[in-house]
Amino acid sequence: MTEKNLLAAFKQTAFRGVGHGPRTIHALKESLSDLDDSLESDMYGKGAIIEDFQKKITQVLGKEAAVFFPSGTMAQQIALRIWCDRKGIKRVAYHPLCHLEIHEEDGLKELHQIEPILLADKNSLIRLEDVVNIGEDIACLLLELPQREIGGQLPNYEELVAISAYCREKGIKLHLDGARLFEILPYYQKTAEEICQLFDSVYVSFYKGIGGIAGAILAGDDSFLKESVVWKRRHGGDLISLYPYIVSSDHYFEQRLPNMGQYYDNAKELAGSFNQCHGVETRPVEPVSNMFHVHISSPKELVEPLLISIYESTGIGLTGNLRENDSGGCYFELSVGDQYDHIPKEGLQKVFLQLDEGLKAASSSR
Structure with a gap:
């Protein structure tokens, strides 16, 4: 067969x-059903519909600001580029089965000339000892929670805290690939804000466990997000309107988070x-x-x-x-x-x- x-x-x-369930246009029809037809769409990243959603997720994640992106691929490459530029080091570290390494056609390397340092065996989680023993200066460490390609495994929370503390002590920025952040909250028995406090920048997806059409949020401090908006334009991410993605993201976030x-x-x-x-x-x-x-x-x-x-x-x-x-x-x-x-x-x-x-x-x- x-x-x-x-x-x-x-x-x-x-x-x-x-x-x-199957990904059909019903997801959009359902999320639009309760909206007023006179509601104005966003335009090039501006407008109440996008700004209100960004503020809502900012509060959920406990960060200073958040920006909506059409894709997580775009958001994460931009996050790592910003951290590399700020430190003047074109190296980042992440897992061998990280999305950036196996699903993005070397976008980080080809578009941004950033060298990845691969940590841990491909079938194991990144541990504190892996971070301590990197041996090279890096601008940023990316952790994916959960680690999808090995079955969605997670480190225990105490080790996560220890990795975060070590990175801050050494001046290494810590970025969260939280594509499935909301899905791990029951296991950790923590809020999204408590987990995100451990990280300098955070990406979350709104089409995986949430089930929206597409779209992602990148969150962090104000200055980081102001830079991300510039890079979003450079990447072609400022579509004239993103409201279909935002409306479905908001609708299913409210429906499925509980x-x-x-x-x-x-x-x-x-x-x-x-x-x-x-x-x-x-x-x-x-x-x-x-x-x-x-x-x-x-x-x-x-x-x-x-x-x-x-x-x-x-x-x-x-x-x-x-x-x-x-x-x-x-x-x-x-x-x-x-x-x-x-x-x-x-x-x-x-x-x-x-x-x-x-x-x-x-x-x-x-």
């Missing part, structure tokens, strides 16, 4: 255990069910946010037809994207959102029964 067949089967299921605890609890429940299946292990074993990775010891070519069969018999989908891992098996990522509570519990039990039996049969036939 091919990936295309798996994705097609997934899309045909009545219930899906991931996210908030549900992050439930998403987290559901993720732990779902991971527990996976871990009872033959040859399956989630990473982390117990999730620390609403997202985690599911690793299966059987190879992709055996797991795909099994998943398709399960989808067709139960009407419940788990993933449409199965990837090979380094140990000869395969894995996929799950982010739990609104959809999970709509899945019939009896149907979900059948899914895991069939998955367990099918993986046992696949294992014995190899």
Whole structure:
């Protein structure tokens, strides 16, 4: 079976255990439904609709100012450029599987001539000892919370505090890739403001766990954000209007922020069910946010037809994207959102029964 067949089967299921549902234009229609038609749009970063949202998120994050960007890629490259320019050092440090390193076509290097220093093994979190032992002067350290590409892992809060204190002592700026910041609050039992106090600059996404159309916020002190506005213009980020992104971001932020605890609890429940299946292990074993990775010891070519069969018999989908891992098996990522509570519990039990039996049969036939 091919990936295309798996994705097609997934899309045909009545219930899906991931996210908030398919990304359709309904997200915009729903977020616009309560607005007054006479409300004026923003224009080149100005206007009440964008300025009010920026002020709201500024308060949530506990920073002096915040600026809305059309993408996190743009926001984070600009943040690191500002810190490098201020210190006069064109080096930053981050994880080997950082978004800037593996998903942005070397944008940081090609557009800004900034050299990344990669910290820690790719399958491990950045620890305090990694930061202490960098061995080169850097302008900024970027931490991603949670570390998505290794299953959404998190350091314990005490180590986070220690890294922050060390960076401030050494004059290293600390930037938070908080694309999923709101999703980790239930685990840390902290407010967004308490976490953001540890960082000099913060990026958050409004399309991942929040489920807006697109868009991001970059937050920090006033002078930092004034520089970011100039760089935003240079990057072409000052679209004449960003209101569709802002309206949907605001709408779903208000709707879903209170549900992050439930998403987290559901993720732990779902991971527990996976871990009872033959040859399956989630990473982390117990999730620390609403997202985690599911690793299966059987190879992709055996797991795909099994998943398709399960989808067709139960009407419940788990993933449409199965990837090979380094140990000869395969894995996929799950982010739990609104959809999970709509899945019939009896149907979900059948899914895991069939998955367990099918993986046992696949294992014995190899």
